[in-house]
Amino acid sequence: MSMENRPQNVPETVDVAVIGGSFAGLSAALYLGRARQRVVVYDLGETRNRFSTAGHGFLGQDGVAPAAIQAAGRADVLAYPTVQILAERVTQIERRGDVFAVQAKTLIHARRVILSYGMVDTLPALPGLAQGWGDWALQCPYCHGYENADRATGILMGADGLPHHASLLRAWTDDLTVFANGYQLTADEKASLAHAGIALHESPVVGFQADTAGLRVVQLQSGAAVACAVIYLTSRSAPACDLGEQLGCAQMDGPTGPYLEVDMMQQSSVPGVYAAGDLSRPVYGAVFAARDGAMAGVAAHQSLIPPL
Structure with a gap:
């Protein structure tokens, strides 16, 4: 998409593109928004936990429907003016020099990428x-x-x-x-x-x-x-899309299926690409996903800070 056709509120370049806007992705965007980073979150609402009427084990949210927690999280994130949420599906992503080209309805260039699009279950x-x-x-x-x-x-x-x-x-x-x-x-x-x-x-x-x-x-x-x-x-599970594969991110074999390999800062095997939530761990859960997202957001931000 050319700059002439770009919607006014969608920037050409952002600091971080977050792909997936559930517990992990929104937590990452919250930390990045508070750091005044330009962030775009891509989310279509196809969360893994959308079939559940109540979530448990999340401190302060025990018994609340996952959809309600997500809605509150979106409101928290959108209170920060540098964060946007786009209801678009990312179909292609690749590194172009110092940035990543993220193709959805609109082409955006991002300095860092956080993959948080989750897993799908096969019953x-x-x-x-x-x-x-x-x-x-x-x-x-x-x-x-x-x-x-x-x-x-x-x-x-x-x-x-x-x-x-x-x-x-x-x-x-x-x-x-x-x-x-x-x-x-x-x-x-x-x-x-x-x-x-x-x-x-x-x-x-x-x-x-x-x-x-x-x-x-x-x-x-x-x-x-x-x-x-x-x-x-115990269902079999797999990443919800192939964007990690497009980027060349290494995978691990878990007890129910593959997931993306990350270090303790949620950095994937590809520099500049982070992964968080169910996509990056063999043990699932909303509280773990939120933790991963916060860590990925902090790590992505600190990687963008130039040295003194």
Whole structure:
């Protein structure tokens, strides 16, 4: 886009482009705005936690819907005149000399880039499961375990084997059932489950339905049907887009999928490019994402300060 066609309020060059405006990206923009840096945040509202009606474990925001926390964060950030939020999707990014060319609807050059576009979850292709994601189909007991304590709880196995949930969830309930979903458990794993009083169904799961009591009925290929209040599973995950790959950022292999490698200051393997939030860690959570974003914002700012 030429300068003649550029919207009046969109600069040609900014100090930092933040790609992704959830907990990590907004935290980075907040610190950068307070440092009076020119910042553009790109965000379309497609956050990973948009399926959840309440977030937990975030100090001062416990029980608040993630969308409400994000809305408050956007208001905080936009109070700083050097920060803008664009509802645009970045499709291409590359280094051009001392800046990065960030292509969305508008081409912007940024001196630094913070990648905070998060991850996407891939769920097993089982009827009824996707509709319950974030409601009764859950991943993190620290986020949802307290509200579902002492309820009938199912644990769905995946290709990675018996999940850590099987031992972890005993802190919240003794009413546990493992659904092997056709995967083979070892004799030792079966013995451990039996010793812990955890029920096991080895038949593949064919779908989920709601019953009249509001529970979820897990339907098995064997014909059996087991009612549970909630189901925990570990989804596979991957970066939400390929911008890190376009820039050549190194990746790490995590327990659920790849994520971008960063140092303690959230610097990626590419100078001038930082990553924050779920995209940059194997352990997820809003409070961790906010921490990463603040660190990335501070690190990006300090990298722009010329030496005395």
